[in-house]
Amino acid sequence: MNAEEIQGIFFIECEEALAAAEAGLEACSAGTQDNETVNAIFRAVHSIKGGAGAFGFTALQAFTHGFETLLSDVRDGTVMVSEPLVSLMLRALDTLSDHVEAARSGSDAPADEALLAELAAAQADGAGGSDAETQPAAEASVVEQDAAPVDGLDFDLDAMLSDIEHDAEPEGTPWRVRVRPHAGAMANGSEPLLLLRELDRLGGSCIACDVAAVPVLERLEAGQAYLSWLFELPASVSEDAVQEIFDFIGDDCEVVFNPAPEEEGAHDAEETPTVEKTAQAPANDTDTPEPKEVDTAAKAGPEKAAPAARAGQSIRIDLGKLDRLIDTVGELVIAQAMMAQRFAGQDLAAVEELSMLDGLTRELQESAMSIRAQPIGSVFSRVPRILRELESSTGKAVNLEVSGEATELDKTVIERLSEPLTHLIRNAVDHGIEGAEARIAAGKPAKGTLCVSAEHRSGRIVIKIADDGAGINRERVFGKAVENGLIAADAQLSNEEIDNLIFAPGFSTAQTVSNVSGRGVGMDVVRQNVKELGGRITIDSTPGEGTVFTLALPLTLAISDGMIVTVGDQTLVVPLAHVVESLRPDAKDVQGLGTARQMLNVRGNFLPVLSLEESVGARNAVASPTEGVLIVVDTESAGQAALLVDGITDQRQFVIKSLDTHYRSVDGVAGATILGDGRVALILDIDGLVTNAVHVRRKEAA
Template sequence: MDPMESIKQTYFQECDELLLAMEEGLIAMENGEADSEAINAVFRAVHSIKGGGGAFGFETLVSFAHVFETVLDHVRSGTLAPEADVVKVLLRAGDTLADHVAAARSGGFVADDEVKSELSALSNAEAEDLSASSADIDGLNFAPVMIDLDGSATPPQTNGNWRIRFVPKAGLYAKANEPFLLVRELTRLGTVEATPDTSRVPSLAALDPDESYLSWNITLKGCEDRQKIDDVFEFVTGDCELDIEAIAAAEPDPAPAVVTIADDVVLPAEMGSVEAAPTEKRSVAASGGAETQVRQTIRVDLDKVDRLVNLVGELVITQAMLSQRVTDYSSQQGAAVTAGLNELEHLLRELQEAVMAIRTQPVKSVFQRMPRLVRELAAQTNKQVHLVLEGEATEVDKTVIERLGEPLTHMIRNAIDHGLEMPDERVAAGKPPEGTVILSAEHRSGRIVIEVSDDGRGIDRDRVKQKAVEKGLISANENLSEEEIDNLIFMPGFSTAGQISNISGRGVGLDVVRRNIVELGGRIGIGSTAGKGSRFSFTLPLTLAVLDGMIVAVGDQTFVLPLSHIIESLLPKASDIRSFGAKGTLLNVRGGYVPMISVAELLGIEGGVTDPAAGVVILVESEGAGRMALAVDNIVGQRQVVIKSFESNFRHIEGIAAATILGDGRVALILDIDGLVSRCRDGRRHEMQQAVGA
């Protein structure tokens, strides 16, 4: 990749994070929790996006961000109160900024005139207040700087000479800033003469090591642009007193005792000591668990992490292989070796979990995109929607998160468009006019459960059934349970045509959601009460790299069944197995009959147990088809396996989810139970059609 391109990539990655931070801050403001920290976070995010965008020449983005930033600055300086209507404009501006970033990334055009003029209106309305109040704002206020940004920037009256009085406060050092570096930065703008003012330094006995006593008088010559000076001090404005004024040309140079700062100047001793102490204080504060404690993170190339994950996977396999060998050749010494191996297994499992944890991220990154979607949908449908996010901190594998966005978007669309009623309908039904959509995530027994629920009208089962009959998905006289009817909405080709709007029903059905979730190894649950609302829950694995599986033998082959789908295993009696029709078989499980299929027959494996009564039956729960009994030869064991995809080297085979490598180094296939079942059903249907045709 060309270096500029990779820097750009990094910029866009940062943009994603910054946009999230911005959204978070804006929502806090919307909820009335607009503390200065939240406002600052929003401001910083927009400012950084603008700064980076400028470096890459994204002009439309920068000009929009600039207008946005100006308004935010007014909010920050307190001249514009973050009231509801202001925040509303800010939220829309945030959405538009996100659009600009997307457009900068992948091309395209964003119409921002409307939002822009609303923003300008806000900033102009406050401009008078600002100029009025600027009299009592001392030099460390940011506002004048931002106004400078607006037009042609440079105040005309200067001849490039400036007098700067710089008085750092203790807080400046506590944030690990360094006056020397700032002054050195000034030397890049022109000739600098800096005089330290030591008048405030007390006697040694009275000296408080955490306090700041030194200040500087700086004369800068040859810098035309005031903005550049402000930029140097940008990050310390809150923590120092700063006076910058232009010197008239005729004025004689002040400061008799001058220290010319050059790059190699050694710090004065007292400056070093004054500064060293706050550093110590800072580390104490950090270990003391201050609430502002920031977690340290590093950005790592995902490939590196994946390589680590793979290596650990190999290690787990090798360990399993060793254990098996030791068990096979066990002797007197065997016990000691086995104990050691058990220890190793524990460590490996821990190592594996730790490595997997590197790949996990909070679901927040997906959830944060939803408030915007809800705002847009609410506006389009004229419905009032309140979105509640729960469990945003729940951590899931990155891959899962990436592939969660689309189905969640779909479900939220569905909830707002089909689920929630219009405000007047709601009031008539005795509900508050504002509908609530809850998006939640939680860990539940080793899986993550994500739920989208609404308090709308619920699934209209009669209508769903009627539509399904119209579409030919089911026959009119088919007797379906409520659960089966609910599941119909996930069938390909199902769309309640009467409800098509430009939001849902864009030709992509909920079957896509189902497919996405199934591809992630997840399942969908539906709960609905007419008039009270509906609830859709996605149950997903925490990671796509490992799986708890049951190892079964069929003929001379070994397969892995995902434990998540298994209900129980049993040894069937010959009397429990009943033929059904020409080829079907049913198994009596404590009085209930479930369809039974032979894995050997389904996968065309020869040499296995042909009489199911001689083998083992595993009862599985499949998506869409309910319970099924899978007949296998016997159960080998149960263990965690590392999932190895072969689709990239070959192609997808229906009924096979992936492969894994067993302890003996051989490849075993992981069965995709839902795929198997649908394959089996399709086969049956095909046969039935043939029979009917004959």
């Protein structure tokens, strides 16, 4: 593994540490301020500091050190947790995130001098409380007693005061720690010298260096570790403080506290596990404390380490390798479909074997996709920071409610959701939620509410961003659209069509341009990004009550289930996630509406019948519902409808190929796939087709 790959792992761990620290600080803000929560925040920040030092990111290391110093006092109870302190630490975490991003991209580090001064001031305020106030009084008392005459007493006051001070602050006995990097420690980016400097900073002094393992010059390898050191530390230094230095390097370094006398001498060149060294301590030596080692997976021995490993084993996999696996599984699905096509109608044995292959292929596909699945909480975790920035810039107080963080979907979808969600949240706070005075005047709480949720529904993931603001001002939106030349002044639009005008490129109702909004970019980007993901975005706004943006997205971008249908001379795929049922209607179930519209009666529910012939450019398609098959589909924006097709030929898995990559975006088409006979079939965008058809019919009716 080269240095660049190791550095990439460091930044991944930084993201995990930042998420853990933010979760801890949010818990503190909510009232959970126990030791475990504070320790988790400290460990997260400390791990970033250790890696920053190892890779030479001095600005990141310096800021993290200042942040960590305050957290250390909070953990020790010197500085008490309060709402202003949590707010300060959240701002520090935001700056730390900026530092990490700057180190990753190689850009200039953010300005942090003022914030570091605030952190130091908070530390001084907490540490200088009772001790600082009582110390001058104590010193004055000593001076007064020294100066006062003490006639008639037969004891030495100076000696007595000296004894009192000695009893109050015992010097304690220095203790020792042995540090020995393993042979391959430096191959993983560790730098022993940095660790030794940290021990020196704690007041430790090196009293011995073991060179017994150093080979002759001809066999010396620059990347190997051969030395070990014995440090003596003052009693005031705790073992926890030393353990924190070695948290980042894991099992690459052996650390033993208070080693037995025979362990302080020379060591052989072999790498002896810490637990074996510990076992060599004399059983009858009561004067020597039992050696203790850093809390690593190896310290508990094989019997204790195994259950922990089974509980949470994981391995980091390069995303490119995972993508190749998914692509290979997709090709396997296509090959399996081709085999099924070729051997259709063969003997029973062939059918059973193909059925077995189909089951194994599906299981392999589901397993491969589950590897890529991640909880959407990784995207939702960024929302609190966005809100803090917006509250600072807009002056609006917003309460955040999040649900469905554990909902899983494909990693590619998650990565591309970040930008759309950021725009929607900014829009909700800047345009949707009113200021405190306006909310109070409208009978609402002064603090607005933003709800972000995710859930699985019919093979899709549905994400909602809802605010309790003023809703969309449709008169203002309509007027701005006319002013920008988007629509005619006499245009007759429904509320839904007016709401969708905000997705037009360059559209903005902001009165002034700010760093939040007003430049006419954002919402059109949101719709385009969601569309590229194969999803849809809808708006539901009620004046005075708020607005809800709903994103309906596929769970995965690679493989899905669908019905293969024929429409005239075209073969198409209807995603199974949208299908409710399919049926051949009787004549009495189809009713006419106007001159060219038909409605299907499904158990008392009347659904519009939509012919796909014109939409997909087919020829010689079935015109009468009684002669073909109706597929009842469900959409997010337009409800249910019945699609008229000539027939259903198969139902199977298909591999989604993007048209944008190889051709261009096509309205009503979500992508393409390769059928078992080698032909290319278009995958229908059911939401788009039904929504467009409904809008056309509404205009015709108007």
